[in-house]
Amino acid sequence: MVLRLWASACLPMLLAGASIQLEKDAARRDVFSLRGVAVSPSYADFQVRVHTSGEVPALAGTYETSGDVLYFRPRFPLQPGLSYRASYQPPAGAPVEALFTIPKISLTPSARVTGINPTKSVLPANLLKLYLHFSAPMSRGEAWRRIHLVDDAGKEVSLPFLEIEEELWDREGRRLTVLFDPGRIKRGLVPHNEAGPALIPGRHYEIVVDAAWPDASGTPMMSEHRKKFLVADADRTPPRIEEWRVDAPAAGGRAPLQLGFPESLDAALLQRLISVVDPSGAVVGGDAAVAKEETQWLFTPDQPWKAGSYKLRIGMTIEDLAGNRIDRAFDVDTFERVEMRLTVKTKDLPFTIAH
Amino acid sequence: MRKFVLALLCLGLLALICAPAVAANLTTSLKPGTAEIKSASSLAFGPDGVLFVADHKEASVFALDTGDTKAGKPAADVQGINEKIAAFLGTAADQILINDMAVNPASKKVYFSVSRGKGPDAAVVILRVDGAGKIEELSLAGIKHSKASLPNAPADVKNSRGQSPRQEAITDMAYIDGRVIVAGLSNEEFASNLRVIPFPFQAVDKGTAIEIFHGAHGRFETNAPVRTFVAYSINNQPHVLAAYTCTPLVKFPLTDLKPGKKVMGTTIAELGNRNRPLDMITYKKDGVNYFLLNNSSRGVMKLNAEKLDKYEGITKQTDVTGVPYETIASMKGVEHLDKIDNERGLMLVRGEGGSLNLQQFVLP
Numbered sequence: 266m267v268l269r270l271w272a273s274a275c276l277p278m279l280l281a282g283a284s285i286q287l288e289k290d291a292a293r294r295d296v297f298s299l300r301g302v303a304v305s306p307s308y309a310d311f312q313v314r315v316h317t318s319g320e321v322p323a324l325a326g327t328y329e330t331s332g333d334v335l336y337f338r339p340r341f342p343l344q345p346g347l348s349y350r351a352s353y354q355p356p357a358g359a360p361v362e363a364l365f366t367i368p369k370i371s372l373t374p375s376a377r378v379t380g381i382n383p384t385k386s387v388l389p390a391n392l393l394k395l396y397l398h399f400s401a402p403m404s405r406g407e408a409w410r411r412i413h414l415v416d417d418a419g420k421e422v423s424l425p426f427l428e429i430e431e432e433l434w435d436r437e438g439r440r441l442t443v444l445f446d447p448g449r450i451k452r453g454l455v456p457h458n459e460a461g462p463a464l465i466p467g468r469h470y471e472i473v474v475d476a477a478w479p480d481a482s483g484t485p486m487m488s489e490h491r492k493k494f495l496v497a498d499a500d501r502t503p504p505r506i507e508e509w510r511v512d513a514p515a516a517g518g519r520a521p522l523q524l525g526f527p528e529s530l531d532a533a534l535l536q537r538l539i540s541v542v543d544p545s546g547a548v549v550g551g552d553a554a555v556a557k558e559e560t561q562w563l564f565t566p567d568q569p570w571k572a573g574s575y576k577l578r579i580g581m582t583i584e585d586l587a588g589n590r591i592d593r594a595f596d597v598d599t600f601e602r603v604e605m606r607l608t609v610k611t612k613d614l615p616f617t618i619a620h
Numbered sequence: 621m622r623k624f625v626l627a628l629l630c631l632g633l634l635a636l637i638c639a640p641a642v643a644a645n646l647t648t649s650l651k652p653g654t655a656e657i658k659s660a661s662s663l664a665f666g667p668d669g670v671l672f673v674a675d676h677k678e679a680s681v682f683a684l685d686t687g688d689t690k691a692g693k694p695a696a697d698v699q700g701i702n703e704k705i706a707a708f709l710g711t712a713a714d715q716i717l718i719n720d721m722a723v724n725p726a727s728k729k730v731y732f733s734v735s736r737g738k739g740p741d742a743a744v745v746i747l748r749v750d751g752a753g754k755i756e757e758l759s760l761a762g763i764k765h766s767k768a769s770l771p772n773a774p775a776d777v778k779n780s781r782g783q784s785p786r787q788e789a790i791t792d793m794a795y796i797d798g799r800v801i802v803a804g805l806s807n808e809e810f811a812s813n814l815r816v817i818p819f820p821f822q823a824v825d826k827g828t829a830i831e832i833f834h835g836a837h838g839r840f841e842t843n844a845p846v847r848t849f850v851a852y853s854i855n856n857q858p859h860v861l862a863a864y865t866c867t868p869l870v871k872f873p874l875t876d877l878k879p880g881k882k883v884m885g886t887t888i889a890e891l892g893n894r895n896r897p898l899d900m901i902t903y904k905k906d907g908v909n910y911f912l913l914n915n916s917s918r919g920v921m922k923l924n925a926e927k928l929d930k931y932e933g934i935t936k937q938t939d940v941t942g943v944p945y946e947t948i949a950s951m952k953g954v955e956h957l958d959k960i961d962n963e964r965g966l967m968l969v970r971g972e973g974g975s976l977n978l979q980q981f982v983l984p
Binding site for chain 2: 314315317319321322323324325326339340341342343344346347349393394402403404405406407427428429430431432433434435436437438440442444447479480481482483531533534536537582584588
């Protein structure tokens with residue numbers, strides 16, 4: 266359609282039969298139209314508001330004309346379930362108003378929690394992190410009232426998590442990182458001493474994720490999710506690469522390389538911080554997976570293995586379940602001033618692919 | 621939150637006013653075009669109406685020329701600002717998130733970063749509210765802007781399948797004396813990521829991590845993330861005062877924030893536990909300098925900021941100690957606060973029924 270802007274300073278004049286309608290434009294976007302006004306009205310005289318009991322500003326949007334019709338195109342799509350009041354105030358007389366209700370869309374719940382890392386059912390008392398995986402993108406601003414830690418007496422543990430407003434989501438909104446309040450984990454902390462640790466060795470707990478947590482479309486999940494676990498003693502021993510075991514496959518096939526750990530490690534960091542370097546120094550393409558309750562890292566190359574000397578390049582910021590990093594415990598005094606770098610330091614673990 | 625913070629303590633008053641001679645006008649380095657902001661979290665103002673917007677999805681900071689430099693009336697009180705913003709965006713209050721708030725020191729209008737929608741594809745909107753309570757959108761199309769990528773950006777670090785689930789929440793940002801300082805928290809490593817980006821943006825430095833001693837921890841702790849921070853001057857030397865997640869207050873000299881340089885922070889206060897600091901501002905009243913610190917569960921604290929150089933660092937286990945403070949009983953439910961001038965502040969307060977109210981307040 267040919268559009269032109271109306272001069273906003275034009276004086277309005279009402280004809281009999283002024284009407285307001287809600288239409289779709291060629292791109293199927295909502296647009297409010299005003300017809301039956303002879304002379305271009307001031308934009309300020311034709312406005313659309315969310316229909317509510319309170320006083321609210323007019324919708325943001327743009328005005329356009331086509332022929333003698335004035336269009337108002339809202340900045341954002343109209344919200345299903347809401348009503349909108351469009352009004353035109355002529356220079357004299359009563360305003361022309363129209364109310365439009367956008368039908369509510371009832372979506373069948375389809376989102377669910379697909380898993381929680383760590384997958385183990387026995388976890389250290391100083392557990393630092395959980396990763397909640399969802400089948401669909403979820404709503405932000407909900408996490409801290411939808412995730413609960415319940416003890417074996419059925420009592421909810423108060424404030425076990427670091428409730429940061431920003432919420433630590435991945436880009437797709439399908440994985441949420443939940444940090445246990447470090448103040449309740451570290452030894453010698455006032456919060457630790459005052460509130461006590463959230464997890465007590467020997468006791469059973471459950472992570473409960475409410476079904477009412479809406480997904481990104483605003484629809485609740487299919488069901489709640491529970492993960493039961495037993496708490497073991499705190500783990501204050503940093504992982505040591507020297508204790509890791511490499512099982513290298515034979516040359517000529519694409520059997521996975523297996524890297525085993527004596528304890529469960531952080532699933533996300535394992536996925537990201539280990540790579541395979543071939544004899545020429547190039548990074549080998551392939552798929553990495555974490556298995557056996559995060560005690561195993563598997564790597565399947567895109568191309569068959571060739572005989573030679575390889576290396577596993579391991580990022581030193583890999584953590585175990587309690588946040589202990591390779592060669593460095595989470596809350597052990599480090600009186601030397603360790604330079605923290607934003608670039609990841611690595612260590613190489615050699616292995617051989619034999620014929 | 622913040623803040624082109626004129627945190628003028630002690631003898632630093634004249635020096636700081638004269639110091640940021642980075643460019644004649646900070647907008648000269650900005651070029652017109654569409655600012656492709658994918659997610660807007662923290663906001664911070666520089667001089668000349670330059671607004672910094674943290675985009676955690678893009679692991680970037682945008683500098684926008686708001687063109688809003690004419691002095692005017694401070695943002696008016698608005699009851700139910702969340703409902704009004706939602707209506708302006710054609711939706712309901714439960715469908716938006718107000719991520720941050722910052723007062724433009726030039727115009728005194730307040731700016732909000734807002735998500736319309738709550739999922740990962742929520743629309744990014746930057747809004748401002750003027751002295752009459754009118755809401756306007758800052759259009760990102762054709763705006764003069766520039767962008768800096770954060771060093772070691774999560775998007776650059778991919779797993780073996782080329783995916784990058786690693787993201788970083790930007791928990792605070794401030795423009796201080798020619799530098800944008802960004803505090804972040806990774807969704808994978810538990811680490812302190814405090815980065816310094818010179819402005820006008822050229823090349824991003826490698827970032828500087830802060831090693832501090834937490835009094836309440838009784839040990840060195842390099843990992844804890846900074847939650848909020850503010851600039852101030854001690855004996856004419858610019859410093860950063862940072863509040864960590866379990867509320868130690870730590871000072872360190874701004875001049876130490878250089879790539880690769882080790883920084884030792886000094887813990888000057890422990891403000892209690894089971895609490896998260898949210899926002900911090902500085903001001904001067906009756907010749908005395910103060911900090912105002914907003915907390916998740918311990919209300920708004922007013923701290924005397926005089927003679928911060930005289931406090932010995934806290935080096936042993938402690939409860940609540942260090943810089944003296946009082947809790948302002950009249951300020952409850954404050955979710956964001958920022959400074960208008962040395963007499964007034966602006967706060968976003970959670971009222972009954974979940975409404976958010978924008979309220980001016982007299983600095984205590």
